[in-house]
Amino acid sequence: MNNNDIETPYFLINRDLLQQNTDTFIEGMQCNWERVKLSYSVKTNSLPWILRFMNQKGVMAEVVSDEEYDLAIMCDFNPENIVFNGPIKGKEHLEFALKNNSYVNIDSESDLDVIQSCNIYSNRIGIRLNIPPALFSSKDIEYTEDGFRFGFSVENGSFERALKKIKNQCDIKKIGVHLHCNSITRSLNVYRAIAEYVVAVVDKYKIEPCYLDFGGGFFGGVPGKTTPSEYFNVITSIIKRTPRLRNTLLLAEPGSALIGSTVELHTTVVDVKDTNCSRIITTDGSRIHIDPLWIKNGYLYSISYKDGEKRKYEEKQIICGYTCMDHDRLMVLMNEPELKAGDKIIYQRVGAYSMTFGGPFIRYLPDVYVDSNNELQLVRRRMKTEEYYRINTAQSMQ
Ligand SMILES: Cc1ncc(COP(=O)(O)O)c(C=O)c1O
Structure with missing residues (x-):
């Protein structure tokens, strides 16, 4: 499976890196x-x-x-x-x-x-x-x-x-x-x-x-x-x-020393809009996925531009999440190529307090894939609305 074929948002665990972090820790103790x-x-x-x-x-x-x-x-x-x-x-x-x-x-x-x-x-x-x-x-x-x-x-x-x-x-x-x-x-x-x-x-x-x-x-x-x-x-x-x-x-x-650096969150730009004050970029990721304590002030990230065409530079772009909360703003890009719908933003080193921390708020926890030697395996599937309904009603107790 190719990364581009996968529906976002999803987390991606790098198995080799996880192995390396764990081995390094054990060796460091031994x-x-x-x-x-x-x-x-x-x-x-x-x-x-x-x-x-x-x-x-x-x-x-x-x-x-x-x-x-x-x-x-x-x-x-x-x-x-x-x-x-x-x-x-x-x-x-x-x-x-x-x-x-x-x-x-x-x-x-x-x-x-x-x-x-x-x-x-x-x-x-x-x-x-x-x-x-x-x-x-x-x-x-x-x-x-x-x-x-x-x-x-x-x-x-x-x-x-x-x-x-x-x-x-x-x-x-x-x-x-x-x-x-x-x-x-x-x-x-x-x-x-x-x-x-x-x-x-x-x-x-x-x-x-x-x-x-x-x-x-x-x-x-x-x-x-x-x-x-x-x-x-x-x-x-x-x-x-x-x-x-x-x-x-x-x-x-x-915890963080083993898993933190091994996980990415892959998201897609779903909307670009100018308000009277700012350029707002809405993505299908959210701050609740990677910063549920709402304390981070920056991320390691990379951007994959959809069509490879030359983009003009935009003075300021505010990257926002999908939730209907005005403060779901992940970061501000200054003087970067302008983003368009379909571009991908990938957040790195987001393995700690992320994929099992944010709750089923508005949308449900993203899929998780593991990358082992470039083979991608789905290890968690996003919950469906029927499942959410079942575990949040008395039916789950029957
Ligand atoms: C008792 C205890 N052990 C281990 C950890 C893991 O810490 P870290 O993820 O920073 O390695 C924590 C985190 O707060 C903790 O409270």
């Missing part, structure tokens, strides 16, 4: 530490094809809801290869996860209560640390004043209280430690600070964690940015300073 495991952050892009790809590569699944846990099981992940995170785990799923040897990172007070009520012993329980914002430069993180939402603070005693609460359900001297920290810059300094902090924490509580989970938030697959090997070189050079961490299992759970 060349710095002996015991490592990589898991994939399912929420970043939960497309079943991607989950099966990761499973086949021996990558684990990191999930943050009962639904994601079920999805990972449906994609044939062994429960032993699931990392169960997040503050909202249900009792039934938590019980199953503990019994079946998933990694379980406790994140909230309700998590603690549920885990206590399960009363199951496991040697794969961890606690997420609420990392003090003061460890970081204010340009690297948000919430410098209010701090992060997740995990338990050492500083106010809640980490210690959590340890005491679960002392009958695991060996708290070997409790796992989860350290994910959202940073704006994905800077090496963030990981340096986290590694130094965890060394201090394990020394303070005299624990030898069965694992350290450094979470996600890494760069990956973007030329010129920090590589996985550079991150793990910094992390391991710090954690190896204390004998308590020398035999620990190192986990990471990246």
